[in-house]
Amino acid sequence: MGESRHVSSMKVVLPGDLIMELPVKPVDTSENVFLGPGLRWKDGVVRATRPGILKKDSRNLYFIESHQKRYIPQKREFVVGTVIKNKGNSYLVDIGSHEPATISFLAFENASKKTRKDLRLGDLIYGQLLVANKDMEPELVCIDFYNRAVGMGTLPDGGLLFKVPLHVARSLVNPSNPFLLELGARLSFSIVVGFNGRVWVKAKNMADMTSVMHAVSLLECMSTEEALIKMHSVIDSVLSQCAVD
Template sequence: MTTTHMIVLPGDTIPASSLPISTNPNKALTLGPGLRHIPPNTIKATISGALTTDVRKNATWIEYNSGRYQPSPSDLVIAIIASSVSESYTCTLTPYAPPTTLPHLSFESATKKTRPVLPLQSLVYARILPFSRYTTPELTCIDPSTGKADGLGPLKGGMVFDISLAMARRLLAGAKGGVMVLEMLAEKLVFEVAVGRNGVIWVEGGNVTVTLKVGMAVQEVDRGGLGVEGQRALVEKVLRGL
């Protein structure tokens, strides 16, 4: 469960009382976007936004609106295969983000003989591994805690729709993010979605009409800042048009 504590400004020191308290003493605190650790025990904000924590993941970060995506460890992203070399793919997250790499064997049960062969411009749903400012971000399609794909991997068919970074964060937060349109549509329609923190949503509705309607509904909520009642009215409009 995520919790928002307060609004912070660049240079603010984060009080210990606002940090998550993990039930696992061996699990280190994970700092996400907008926070910097200053040894030995000081954590400062580097951007303005809402300080947010996730106790289950023992993680904290700053939610903020930004027009340009910056890769961050643990982010779920939708990547485009740009090229392939001997042992990895080079992937694009956005036109402005640095390229990332995806090892050929970073798929569930992959071996040199069974790994997926992905053509250029293919889409993959992946997670960003920890990296330093001096290294190229690396992606994986395996959950390290289970060794399984758990929903990650190549995305086949469907369409992608651009959304704001704030909307991507809200969708990944589920109902707690205030975006109910997908849950409402799923009560009447069958479709799959994958949300990338890099400002992309992939939708597969089984046919072009459903796919377009679902993706464009999410974009309309994003543009209009619709609340729950506005989203309910939008869903009714979409269903009438099918």
């Protein structure tokens, strides 16, 4: 599911709050600060543009986590999208943002002009955003710097796709969050979580996939600790209902 990143919470902020001073606008290097959703640099300072919790991950990326539903594409983030159109040498992919992302047929492992990747409308893709800014349409790739898939690509048929709020998606991919480990001890499944709030799960039957979906949905209104306590009763309820149906 992409790279692991430790995320730490810092404080609650409101629009206009001063976050830090940065005399020079951040550039894309490993030594610098990276600004994610909810932050804006202007005149040497970084301020919040929306209310929420200021967080920082191990890549020195700062962002504000809030209960927003519209995804704002961010470079390097991993997302789950749906192919919606063929554009000749590329495809349009719905990732839940204000405009679809594009992906070249060459942006897959072992793809070439002779062995191009053919996608169908409705195919699900797990990829990484290579380009994401307000002046250009988002661009996806399913390979890393060494042209390896490393888990990215089209997702198998037979899975279940559902949506969660963006803050839930970010909490699920946090390696310090024990929720998926506990859920995996109860049910056997494969899961892919996109930073855009789309979650794909595949298990041996629909009852198990539905159970995973309902268990994950607990995080929308509960803390991780509360959801872990409630999780087993929710799974039992879903499985018993599916058995009756």
